[in-house]
Amino acid sequence: MSSISIEDTDGRREILRRMLTIREFDSTAGDLFADGEIPGFVHLYIGEEAVAVGACAALDEEDYITSTHRGHGHCIAKGLDPNRMMAELFGRRDGYCNGKGGSMHIADVEANMLGANGIVGAGPPLATGAALTSQFKGEDRIALAFLGDGAVAQGQVHEAINLAATWDLPAVFLVENNHFGEGTPADEQHNIENLSETAESYNIPGFTVDGMDVTAVNEAVAEARERARNGEGPTLIEADTYRYRGHFEGDPEPYRDEEDVKHWQERDPIDTFAERLIDRGDLTEAELEEMRSEIAAEIEAAVEYARDADLPDPSEAYDDMFGEPVPEIEEFASRLRADGAGGDSR
Amino acid sequence: MSTQPETASSDRTETLTVREAIRAALREEMEQDEDVFVMGEDVGKFGGVLDVTDGLFEQFGGERVRDTPISEAGFVGAGVGAAATGSRPVVEVMFSDFLGVSGEQIMNQMAKMRYMFGGKIEMPVTIRTTEGGGMGAASQHSGTPHTWFAHFPGLKAVTPGTPAAAKGLLKSAIRSNDPVFFFENKMMYEQSGEVPTDPGYTLPIGEASVEREGEDVTVVATQRLVGESLDVAEDLAGETSVEVIDVRSLYPLDTDTLADSIRKTGRMVVADESPISYGVHAEIVTRMVENEFFSLDAPLQRVGVPDTHIPFSSPLEDEVVPDGDDVRDAISQVV
Structure with a gap:
């Protein structure tokens, strides 16, 4: 069963809400990064919301996803809590990874979200493995890998899809073609126009859908999920989309014109879907505004939650390396802490 | 009718080669835990290029003894994903010289996921591979790269020197919730010695x-x-x-x-x-x-x-x- 049904009013409103939440979360994260409050690297999902939400709405809560370095949208679409996400971006102990992961490594195994990933193309082998567990244990769940257009050029992505196809694993590979692999246009990185054409070489179904249309993405993923559950193996879907922001926050973006961004913004996935819901009477303009202000308040609360949350104690740097700890790390920890090298917690 | 005292049964040994000891460890762990499966190149019907997994396909079938494409990044990565979701894979990388092909999944996924995720995931994957010179296999099939994996944070690495150590350490590796690299030396497969028969026999990882x-x-x-x-x-x-x-x-x-x-x-x-x-x-x-x-x-x-x-x-x-x-x-x- 899909987690959110696009067939009913409540489902459509929830889909809109999640897309708006992603945009608000990432706009806020961008501002906080610019202000210096969020350290490290931050990659924003703004413009691509229809892909994550359309896909995750078609999945069951038990289905697995793997994500990318641009993962905030996938997390929210999968139902993760913005408070704990923001706490992770702030490096707080209450974050999803206790402050050890940050923006590029948010994971929530309980929600079957197997991690954002700092390595382009590393998610598909993991999704293939999760799908293997499902098949091996006779479970009725699938694994969906989000990957970027850049990842399609990675060898391990080819290996993962080939393995999943050869073993008929219940997997879906969803390529988010946002037209740039880091700072280089996609058409300078691939010798085919539609990346879904690669599906032919695995003898699996491949489709290119409008990634700015949440309904189109949802439909394609729902069908792919059914095939996967029926033992018909994986599907490769390319969602044609666009990122409004740079590859990373602070990217000077020498590779594109502002005009291109405006051109895509005319087909903004949130605005077009909201208009459609208003047209069909799913919600009123007033209700949309109310939804926007609720979400703004929710994200503001998430920021406050993150600001108030505790930083980890430096001693926690030594935790979590292994299930069965090794004496080496215990000894180094005790030596360093005896020297006072890691002593100050603020 | 009398039963053997517990101590007597656990003290019993048999003479096995390293190859047989490894095979016995795989068989016993697959018998006692249905989450354990083996995958790699030619490990199934072929029985393993150095015959280590011979007979396991016949006993456990193709679901649990899986022949993979020649695709180390793909199947090592799938092993990581399977381990992260509740399976207990034993992945054979035919020669340790091929580990580099799967380097990314080892370095950035297998070794780091538990730590990056704040300890909220288990990684019960075992990598079996063979090392060493001595059979004229030349540079790309004779290396001993175990230092890399012993050095890399987040991985455990074992190098048994006897058949008993091979069996006891492989069983512990499979039972461990951490990623363990099990390095076999290809000139040792015929070396024989006394090996405990007790299915409960294991050796702790980290003891010389x-x-x-x-x-x-x-x-x-x-x-x-x-x-x-x-x-x-x-x-x-x-x-x-x-x-x-x-x-x-x-x-x-x-x-x-x-x-x-x-x-x-x-x-x-x-x-x-x-x-x-x-x-x-x-x-x-x-x-x-x-x-x-x-x-x-x-x-x-x-x-x-x-x-x-x-x-x-x-x-x-x-x-x-x-x-x-x-x-x-x-x-x-x-x-």
């Missing part, structure tokens, strides 16, 4: 074993060099009393057992088939210097591959692959 007690010099060895060092110790008996230790586990490393030994002998030879510079030898020597500096009576000695690759032609291969003679020479430098 004193295989022969001695007073004058300690030889700390791994894999094939454990047996060769024991032969040297036997030859020298009456002349020099040699203590031989099987390191068994490179990471974690049992510093205490090594330190206890050097405290007694004051002299140490480290014998490991990896390249000498920046490696296992250096780590062991460093720990001895750090912990037992005032127990040392002579410079510590390293026996390994002299920083070359393994050449094909036998006079060349024999020159660089360390053996008992090299251990004997090293002993003679210090006693």
